[in-house]
Amino acid sequence: MGTLALFFVLRYFYRRYTSPLVKVPLAMATNFWVAYFGLVPPPNDKQDELSEFLIRVGQDGDQTPISVLWSVMGKPTVLVNTLQGIKDVLIEGQTKRKDSKVMIQQHRPPTNVQRGDFIRLAQNLVFGGPNINNTVGEEWRWRRHVLLPPFQPRQLVPNLLPYVSNRAKQLLDLFGKHAEQETAVELDEVFMDLTMDVINYYLYGRNDLNYDMVGGCTNLKNIHHHLGMGFMSPKVWLPFGLNKTNWAQRDFLAARKLLKDFINDSLDRAVKEDPPNTSSTTKKTYPSVAAAAMASGHYEDPDRFDLINDFLSLTFAGYDTTAHTLAFCFSELARHPEIQNKIVEQVRQVLGPPPVDPASITAEKLARMPYVTAVYRETMRKYPAVALIPVHVNHDTPVDGTIVPAGAEIWCNVRGIQMNPRIFPNPDTFDPSRWLKPETITEQQQETDDGFDKMTSSSTNGTTKVDADHQYNFPDLSFTLGQHSCLGKNLAILELRTVIACTINQYSLSLKPGTEVNTKIVLTTKPRDDVWVYFKKREA
Numbered sequence: 001m002g003t004l005a006l007f008f009v010l011r012y013f014y015r016r017y018t019s020p021l022v023k024v025p026l027a028m029a030t031n032f033w034v035a036y037f038g039l040v041p042p043p044n045d046k047q048d049e050l051s052e053f054l055i056r057v058g059q060d061g062d063q064t065p066i067s068v069l070w071s072v073m074g075k076p077t078v079l080v081n082t083l084q085g086i087k088d089v090l091i092e093g094q095t096k097r098k099d100s101k102v103m104i105q106q107h108r109p110p111t112n113v114q115r116g117d118f119i120r121l122a123q124n125l126v127f128g129g130p131n132i133n134n135t136v137g138e139e140w141r142w143r144r145h146v147l148l149p150p151f152q153p154r155q156l157v158p159n160l161l162p163y164v165s166n167r168a169k170q171l172l173d174l175f176g177k178h179a180e181q182e183t184a185v186e187l188d189e190v191f192m193d194l195t196m197d198v199i200n201y202y203l204y205g206r207n208d209l210n211y212d213m214v215g216g217c218t219n220l221k222n223i224h225h226h227l228g229m230g231f232m233s234p235k236v237w238l239p240f241g242l243n244k245t246n247w248a249q250r251d252f253l254a255a256r257k258l259l260k261d262f263i264n265d266s267l268d269r270a271v272k273e274d275p276p277n278t279s280s281t282t283k284k285t286y287p288s289v290a291a292a293a294m295a296s297g298h299y300e301d302p303d304r305f306d307l308i309n310d311f312l313s314l315t316f317a318g319y320d321t322t323a324h325t326l327a328f329c330f331s332e333l334a335r336h337p338e339i340q341n342k343i344v345e346q347v348r349q350v351l352g353p354p355p356v357d358p359a360s361i362t363a364e365k366l367a368r369m370p371y372v373t374a375v376y377r378e379t380m381r382k383y384p385a386v387a388l389i390p391v392h393v394n395h396d397t398p399v400d401g402t403i404v405p406a407g408a409e410i411w412c413n414v415r416g417i418q419m420n421p422r423i424f425p426n427p428d429t430f431d432p433s434r435w436l437k438p439e440t441i442t443e444q445q446q447e448t449d450d451g452f453d454k455m456t457s458s459s460t461n462g463t464t465k466v467d468a469d470h471q472y473n474f475p476d477l478s479f480t481l482g483q484h485s486c487l488g489k490n491l492a493i494l495e496l497r498t499v500i501a502c503t504i505n506q507y508s509l510s511l512k513p514g515t516e517v518n519t520k521i522v523l524t525t526k527p528r529d530d531v532w533v534y535f536k537k538r539e540a
């Protein structure tokens with residue numbers, strides 16, 4: 001026993017003091033799991049220790065560009081605290097190396113970094129198999145290749161915008177009832193209902209899914225939540241493949257089976273959909289993600305094992321992120337009537353006064369409201385749904401001037417960077433105007449692009465003078481960068497813009513006294529307490 005302990009102690013010191021990271025500053029964590037194991041701690045109702053830690057590290061100039069946590073096993077977790085560092089990791093690091101062919105022949109990974117170990121293990125434990133969120137290399141590539149087109153504006157907008165606009169109208173009716181009764185609404189729950197409806201509609205192309213199988217739509221969220229807690233389970237770390245056994249997974253099997261049966265049934269319904277649109281000039285487009293995936297020929301297994309896993313993963317990734325973003329956004333708007341007024345001014349110029357006919361809302365109109373865009377971007381800066389991006393280092397990798405050795409884990413510190421006052425002055429202030437082009441502020445210049453990915457890129461058209469250091473040029477880190485960037489970004493943006501624009505056009509918001517807005521990380525960043533908001537009808 002003593003010899004074994006000595007072995008671990010010596011190994012710890014050897015690993016730590018012979019590492020190229022030996023001179024890199026330590027990231028001082030107070031949480032036990034973070035400090036000694038480099039692990040995401042279990043959720044805490046009283047304090048968001050992980051966010052506090054990430055912000056502290058991101059704001060500390062001495063921990064730039066990187067800092068490190070050493071686990072008791074002598075394994076480094078490197079925090080990357082600059083935009084350049086994050087680009088090095090997520091863009092350069094995830095791109096195939098020049099010698100990738102040789103690497104593949106030698107059965108070594110062809111990229112310098114890949115998806116983090118923790119998230120891969122956790123996804124395996126919870127979902128029980130490979131999917132787009134836990135695979136790497138070719139296993140991931142074909143999934144992304146198949147699933148990406150339905151999330152591009154060309155297919156997404158015509159198929160989904162009418163549904164989102166009509167669903168937003170139902171939301172407005174609900175707010176209207178509460179406005180009449182002068183009762184407050186708990187928004188996080190309401191937005192989770194909305195985003196669950198939207199993702200399910202879009203995945204399967206219909207709104208007659210059999211929710212009875214899962215005890216109703218509301219229960220569907222509860223089952224998701226139960227399964228999601230598996231991401232916090234210590235069983236994630238069981239070695240030798242033990243975390244893949246039924247014994248390790250037994251707490252999640254019942255919830256997972258229910259969800260997978262529901263997905264299988266929904267896929268059956270999606271098959272009954274209309275045939276794809278084809279014409280000589282355009283590529284095929286499909287009415288649902290399911291239809292596109294099935295037609296791809298990649299998911300040929302008769303038991304639909306891969307297909308169901310991917311759809312489980314898409315549902316997971318696709319609803320609570322957007323719901324919590326909306327809840328945080330509305331909580332800020334409810335505290336800032338002056339920001340609401342600016343939104344109303346711009347929305348009325350484009351959509352007109354309420355009631356707005358859902359059929360009249362177009363992607364082009366949504367794109368002509370840069371202030372609405374600025375509002376959701378500021379929300380995602382202050383409350384990023386994904387606080388850090390975990391990455392595993394396959395080969396020694398340069399990160400903003402320092403070599404991070406193979407075998408390390410990296411946390412791209414999105415939360416810390418977005419609260420860094422040297423990049424975003426007064427980071428605690430909710431200030432959407434930091435995302436506006438300087439010209440937009442003075443000339444009320446309108447956006448002319450389609451409002452999706454391009455809109456948030458750092459490129460500019462030739463006529464606009466650009467201050468390269470201005471915050472609006474900062475990329476959309478909250479959706480992450482590089483090959484694994486968020487697949488559902490356009491879908492999320494469509495929901496965010498429609499809901500923000502239509503609601504603020506029709507109602508003024510105020511926070512119920514006593515409502516506190518704090519964060520809590522339960523896989524994604526969510527409001528720690530209920531978000532209670534009053535609605536009042538505006539003059540048309």
Ligand code: HEM
Binds near residue numbers: 314389489
């Ligand atoms: C505000 C809303 C959202 C935010 C902030 C967000 C953020 C992110 C982030 C940060 C990642 C990278 C995670 C990592 O590398 O560890 C990601 C990946 C992903 N997201 Fe989102 N997401 C949102 C909404 C959605 C929606 C609506 C979908 C719809 C299906 C979606 C599907 C995905 C998928 C499939 C991936 C994995 C992509 C890959 O590895 O190729 N997300 N998202």
